[in-house]
Amino acid sequence: MLSVNRYNFNTFQTSAKKIGVTKPPVKNTLSIFYGNDYHGNTDKLHLVVESSKAFQEQKKDVPHLIVSAGDNVSGGDCNKNELVYDILQNGAKLDVTVPGNHEFDGYLLKLIENAKLHKTQFVATNVDFDDDSEVRNYIKRSTVIEKNGQKFGLIGAMPLDFETCTKKSVQEGVEVMDYDDTIKALQKEVNNLREQGINKIILLSHTGYENDKKMASDLDGVDIIIGGHSHSVVEGAVQGENIIQSKSNQPVIITQAGENGKYYGILDVEFDADGVLTKISNQLTEVSSKKSPTIEYIKEQKLGTSPTIGRIKEIEQMPKNRRIKPHAWANLVVDSMRAEFGADCAFLNAANVRKVPTEGKLTERDIVESVPMKNRLIRTKITQKQVVEAISNAARESLGGETGEPGLLFASGFTYKVTEKGELLELNFIDKKGKINPIDIKNPSEKITYDAIYDDFTMRADGEYPALAPKGEVQYFEYDKDKTAINYILKLENKDNLELSDDNRLEIVQTSQPQQQDSSKKKFLSLTLPKVS
Numbered sequence: 393m394l395s396v397n398r399y400n401f402n403t404f405q406t407s408a409k410k411i412g413v414t415k416p417p418v419k420n421t422l423s424i425f426y427g428n429d430y431h432g433n434t435d436k437l438h439l440v441v442e443s444s445k446a447f448q449e450q451k452k453d454v455p456h457l458i459v460s461a462g463d464n465v466s467g468g469d470c471n472k473n474e475l476v477y478d479i480l481q482n483g484a485k486l487d488v489t490v491p492g493n494h495e496f497d498g499y500l501l502k503l504i505e506n507a508k509l510h511k512t513q514f515v516a517t518n519v520d521f522d523d524d525s526e527v528r529n530y531i532k533r534s535t536v537i538e539k540n541g542q543k544f545g546l547i548g549a550m551p552l553d554f555e556t557c558t559k560k561s562v563q564e565g566v567e568v569m570d571y572d573d574t575i576k577a578l579q580k581e582v583n584n585l586r587e588q589g590i591n592k593i594i595l596l597s598h599t600g601y602e603n604d605k606k607m608a609s610d611l612d613g614v615d616i617i618i619g620g621h622s623h624s625v626v627e628g629a630v631q632g633e634n635i636i637q638s639k640s641n642q643p644v645i646i647t648q649a650g651e652n653g654k655y656y657g658i659l660d661v662e663f664d665a666d667g668v669l670t671k672i673s674n675q676l677t678e679v680s681s682k683k684s685p686t687i688e689y690i691k692e693q694k695l696g697t698s699p700t701i702g703r704i705k706e707i708e709q710m711p712k713n714r715r716i717k718p719h720a721w722a723n724l725v726v727d728s729m730r731a732e733f734g735a736d737c738a739f740l741n742a743a744n745v746r747k748v749p750t751e752g753k754l755t756e757r758d759i760v761e762s763v764p765m766k767n768r769l770i771r772t773k774i775t776q777k778q779v780v781e782a783i784s785n786a787a788r789e790s791l792g793g794e795t796g797e798p799g800l801l802f803a804s805g806f807t808y809k810v811t812e813k814g815e816l817l818e819l820n821f822i823d824k825k826g827k828i829n830p831i832d833i834k835n836p837s838e839k840i841t842y843d844a845i846y847d848d849f850t851m852r853a854d855g856e857y858p859a860l861a862p863k864g865e866v867q868y869f870e871y872d873k874d875k876t877a878i879n880y881i882l883k884l885e886n887k888d889n890l891e892l893s894d895d896n897r898l899e900i901v902q903t904s905q906p907q908q909q910d911s912s913k914k915k916f917l918s919l920t921l922p923k924v925s
Contacts, residue, residue, distance in 0.1 A: 428461035428620030436653025438684035441483035455539035461620030462492025462598035467764025490548030515548035545585035591667025608636035623651035698757035702887035715796035728880030737805030782859035788814035798856035
């Protein structure tokens with residue numbers, strides 16, 4: 393447990409007198425169990441469910457909510473997505489969620505079907521739908537939940553980069569507002585809630601941590617932001633970091649629990665009689681990866697028995713940030729893409745890998761769940777210059793940024809080295825005979841081309857890897873990398889005794905001294921706030 397920082401209560405009383413506060417403080421409490429970006433990871437979700445049940449028992453006599461900031465599911469398997477919502481509603485008792493980008497992987501129609509089937513409420517304030525009257529019956533601009541006589545308003549913000557982080561085909565009938573219009577829409581809904589006498593308002597935001605901090609200062613009346621999308625791990629309560637002053641100079645607490653169900657959070661707060669935060673306690677708990685026999689049984693009952701294709705003896709699990717660190721499972725998947733077609737090379741964006749299978753029996757479903765996006769694979773010719781630009785740009789943006797977005801490019805047929813800041817140092821092409829061919833990264837050729845495999849999300853000119861936009865003929869395949877990985881493993885001689893480890897084909901070189909943490913910046917799990925005039 394970390395240290396507790398408490399403001400001097402005498403200071404609070406003095407400030408209160410100065411601004412003419414005469415009524416005594418009223419303790420209005422709320423406990424929130426929160427998560428985000430579960431991505432349908434059932435190996436984590438069953439432990440999240442168990443923790444949620446314990447939370448509900450512990451907090452049964454106080455106001456409490458169970459919420460998610462979106463991307464509860466991932467991929468286009470609508471039956472699997474429905475199962476995930478069954479687990480979240482019936483197991484975790486999820487009250488409210490905001491649709492993230494991955495809620496649309498199975499298209500808007502399927503999202504509406506899930507909303508119809510489940511009691512969990514969906515809120516999205518900053519989006520327009522073509523058939524707004526019908527959709528708004530199930531995806532509301534806001535909702536009000538009453539607990540122990542207290543009313544809490546909840547609003548939702550969908551991802552501002554919806555057009556670039558989703559497939560074109562799922563965007564039909566859905567228009568997410570830009571930042572300025574998002575602020576206007578959120579503020580309008582906050583004002584509507586306040587006119588109803590509701591002064592404790594929670595924003596479920598799937599816009600990313602940096603946007604959440606900006607929104608906190610641009611809005612008036614929001615008290616709590618439960619965030620997602622950037623997969624940030626935000627714990628504690630620190631003034632100026634995740635406690636931001638609102639437009640009316642009131643405190644707003646922002647938090648987020650990583651991704652893939654690795655963490656769940658519990659936020660305990662107190663409000664004064666005016667609905668202003670006076671006390672905050674915010675803590676994350678890490679969840680281990682472990683298959684649940686109960687969840688596996690439920691999956692088999694709903695989805696059918698999945699064929700076993702091998703057994704994993706040893707494998708490294710998902711890195712803390714899968715976007716910026718290589719790992720063995722991603723290497724296997726991208727190798728399978730190249731092998732399927734006998735191509736010169738293949739590319740896989742790091743964010744595409746959603747989970748790493750656990751040791752033990754390996755089924756087809758395990759592989760589908762690891763790369764669930766249901767993209768189409770493509771085959772095209774790309775130039776040496778395109779390869780250099782794609783790898784270099786991805787490394788620089790991912791390693792040089794705060795969140796690791798958009799993610800490194802994993803490659804089969806190439807090895808490369810970059811600095812910890814993303815500067816490309818070395819790139820080699822490995823031909824089909826295993827010969828290493830160094831590439832002049834300062835002067836790459838536009839005449840040398842490679843027969844390449846990747847997917848139709850990665851190829852988008854307006855997407856995250858524009859250098860991979862094809863310049864010539866493109867051949868499309870109506871399946872994704874889950875199929876190639878299954879085929880690849882079935883052909884391995886050691887498929888029943890797999891030992892997978894990273895082979896250093898992508899090496900991140902430390903070129904500078906690591907920055908020492910500033911010991912003066914303490915992260916407090918609990919914080920009592922002074923009254924602000």
